[in-house]
Amino acid sequence: MKLVQTVTQYITLKQSLGFRFQSERIILKTFCRAMGKIRMNQVKPVAVRAFLDGHGPVTRHWSRKWETLRGFYGFALARGWARRSPLPAQAPKVAVIFTPYIYSMPELQRLLQAISPERTRSLSPLTMRVLLLLLYGAGLRLSEALKLEDADVDVQDALLQVRCSKFFKSRLVPVGPKLAGVLADYARQRPAGGVSHRRFFRSSTGAPVNCFTVQRVFQALRLAADVKRTDGSRYQPRLHDLRHTAAVHRLVAGYRDGADLQMLLVQLSTYLGHVSLAGTQKYLTMTPELRERASARFARYALGGSHE
Secondary structure (H helix, E strand, C coil): CEHHHHHHHHHHHHHHCCCCCHHHHHHHHHHHHHHCCCEHHHCCHHHHHHHHHCCCCCCHHHHHHHHHHHHHHHHHHHCCCCCCCCCCCCCCCCCCCCCCCCCCHHHHHHHHHCCCHHHHCCCCHHHHHHHHHHHHHHCCCHHHHHHCEHHHEECCCCEEEECCCHHHCCEEEECCHHHHHHHHHHHHHCCCCCCCCCECCECCCCCECCHHHHHHHHHHHHHHCCCCCCCCCCCCCCCCHHHHHHHHHHHHHHHHHCCCHHHHHHHHHHHHCCCCHHHHHCCCCCCHHHHHHHHHHHHHHHCCCCCC
8 A cells, every 4th residue: 555545544534533633644744755655565764764853953843753653653554554664663862852932022022013014925014913912912822813713802801712722622811901902903904804714813815814824924024123042942933932921921920910829820821721730831931030030039938028
């Protein structure tokens, strides 16, 4: 049986069982293109290892590819469509732990100031500006923001309905009055939508906004705003780092306001749509300001409630 046929059947099975399987589908399709038009038993371990290694150091994506292919070959072996698995027995340990980028307020302002018709292309500058404000202001994932429909955005009550997000969870997300006002203004000024969709965010033609278009535009904005890492990290600041930034900035604000941090973490976890505090913990990158606030809070506790 040909590799591409087996991959197609595996993807169809997974999605028919209710799995979203989007990132895995992309990995498997890329694997097919890398291997070429060959049969299952013609896949060589050397070629598979080259696909897994890619270019540069080993990252979490190596393990992600390996886990996806391991599931695929388990499927093929159980049906007799492959005689053996060409995968390495184990995934190597990732040497460097990825650290999200936490934007400073001046950097966020520069990103907004860099928005122009020349850089947003098929998106209107207004659409890109409101998207950035929403991703930071509500801590949404990009996919969550782009899936919002008109009925999901209640500007009067300042409430968003996020439906079937990661792991098929839904949640209500309250937003502040300023952000609610921004969303209300956008709803009045955005391009008219087509009859086939009711998405809240629309391109210049009124069509739904594509995730890859937003990512491409953001990279142009980041370069124009001169926002970049200087710590030698392989990855430059990402759009998803706005969600990490939102979480860290809210925690810093909690320290500043003297909030009950245990309660704040529970609220933040619910707000971000995490099933446990462990998921939220991954978003709380230690920054100099956060370290300073935490140290000051500990000092007050250790000294019996003294002031900073």
